[in-house]
Amino acid sequence: MNLTAPPAALGGHALLVFLVAVVTLLVIARLLARLAERVGLPAIVGELATGIILGPSLLGHLLPGPLSWIFPPAAEQAHLLDAVGQIGILLLVGLTGTHLDVAMVGRRKATAARISLGGMVVPLALGLAAGYLLTDWINGGPAGNRLLFAGLIGVAMCVTAIPVIAKTLSDMRLLHRDMGQLTMAAGTVDDAAGWFLLSVVSMAATAGLSIGHVVRAAATLLGFVLLAVLLGRPLVRSAMRLADRDDAPGPSIVTAVVIVLTGAVITQALGMEPVFGAFVAGILVGLPRAANQAKLAALRTVVISVLAPIFLATAGFRMDLTALADPKVALAALVVLTVAILGKFAGAYAGARLSRLSRWESLAIGAGMNSRGVVEVVVALTGLRLGILTTASYTIIVLVAVVTSVMAPPILRYACARVAENENERLRKIDHDTWSGVPDARRTPS
DSSP states (O other), rough: OOOOOOOOEEESHHHHHHHHHHHHHHHHHHHHHHHHHHHOOOOHHHHHHHHHSSSSSTTTHHOOHHHHSSSOOHHHHHHHHHHHHHHHHHHHHHHHTTTHHHHHHTTTHHHHHHHHHHHHHHHHHHHHHHHHHIIIIOOOGGGHHHHHHHHHHHHHHHOOHHHHHHHHHTTTTTTTSSSHHHHHHHHHHHHHHOOOOOHHHHHHHHHHOOHHHHHHHHHHHHHHHIIIIIIIHHHHHHHHHHHHHHHHHHHHHHHHHHHHHHHHHHHHHSSHHHHHHHHHHHHHHHHHTOGHHHHGGHHHHHHIIIHHHHHHHTTTTOOOGGGGGGGHHHHHHHHHHHHHHHHHHHHHHHHHHTOOOOHHHHHHHHHHOOOOOHHHHHHHHHHHTSSOOHHHHHHHHHHHHHHHHHHHHHHHHHTTTTSSSHHHHHHHHHHHHHHTTTTGGGGOOO
16 A cells, blocks of 8 residues: 655745745834824725835845845745735635624615616726727737636626725724725625626636526535525524534634635635625624624634734735836826726725715725735736736736725715714624634723
């Protein structure tokens, strides 16, 4: 009987470089996060800037020697950081799902639907048109890729970055507001549609576009949601109740992590993005009478303070802003960025106004929905892997993700300050403070 030899344990130089890289990312991300907070921006702005500064856009270009030692280009070394970052982003998305007020979304489902529809259709149409016109100019590919490139640009324009919105709202203590909840709900629908459209583009790039492929992708998405509602909900509730019997928080934390990662496993196995499965699983964990949220406060602290910054910092490594030195690329970036901001913002704002929300509420929702962040990075990476994007077009899409994520916080702060909190928001804030481990949350003044 032949037994495969076990793989060698990670050690020596590879382990040293990995540990140095993690320490470097965490220290710089924390310093830049504090700097961002000092100037009135949420911590996520500094964490996103970490990768850009350390990557080929700045220090990686100016100091290639030292940076290549800390962050070597070898795939094996990069995959170690990617693995840590992926765990962090999946848990962050899952924790985001636990904060979604399903009852409120149910009461205002028509409003969420209008916001979602406006925030998806308008930027998708503008993105398709811009991508179709810019293909030969910046992508440099054959004419046969025009539709694929246009489709990918359209998807990139219509998605919403749930992880970035979640961390932004959490950093700014706005997740309890109705505007934050509606943004999360509408963004979830947009992202679900975005994953579906991305799967269609991926299928077209690898196997050709056909009605059968589209139907299969739609059926898979619908089947997963039905499975989560009919089977996942009672299973998650039973598992969390069993874990909560222990006085220590450890069993509850482990169970919640397993549930979130299992959701990611299922959607990844079905050909969808794992973040969607993690988000749905997090919603199930956060449903009323499911989890003791106070016991999960320690998990939230570790994810937001340690794991999520590593992912956000590494997101900028694959971006090279020096490509913008080419005037043609710079002009194309300006066009795409304008289309992205106007399309998403105008669509979401119009949907909110049609639902009779005030202009300040609509402005806040438009700003939140406009944030693309890591989800757009995933779309860009997919396009790069499939050969649809070049380095220049990839950089442009990621630039949109960064700029729109940085734009959101000041607009959100400005608009939300002009809308008074209602009683439901105050009660929701107490629950979120309890979730976050705020001492004496029930007595915290609003």
